[in-house]
Amino acid sequence: MLYIPAIVLAEIDFLNEKLGRPIDFGACMAALRSASQFVLVPFNPEDTFEFDRDNAVPEMHDRIIVGVARRFNATYISMDKDGEVLIDPRPGNQSHESLRQLSSG
Numbered sequence: 300m301l302y303i304p305a306i307v308l309a310e311i312d313f314l315n316e317k318l319g320r321p322i323d324f325g326a327c328m329a330a331l332r333s334a335s336q337f338v339l340v341p342f343n344p345e346d347t348f349e350f351d352r353d354n355a356v357p358e359m360h361d362r363i364i365v366g367v368a369r370r371f372n373a374t375y376i377s378m379d380k381d382g383e384v385l386i387d388p389r390p391g392n393q394s395h396e397s398l399r400q401l402s403s404g
Contacts, residue, residue, distance in 0.1 A: 303331065304367040305342045306360050340367050 312324050331337045342363060349366050356362040361377060368375035368387075375387040 300338050300373075301336055302338045302340050302367055302371050302373050304340045304364050306363045308339070310360065338371075340371070 308328070315322055315324050331339060346363065346366060349370075350359075350362055353362045353365045353369065356365050364377065365375055367373070375385075377385045379385055
């Protein structure tokens, strides 16, 4: 299963708008909803009560994503501001390693 937090969908839509809407976001959402390997995870007000558990992550949006990974015991994958892919295969681990570091070590 691939868990997709609502904030990720919001970030994709925002980027799509910023780039002049090159993709049909509605069609992409329909495809995600109909594919059994994806789980669209909502953001609920109660989720904010867990922000302190992930306070090693400084950015709010990323903290939401890390919280989803922790709650579902899933691998966390993201990209930093320099375009480097970050992956943390150990849910709950707050020290993120780069994909490059993991593949070489």
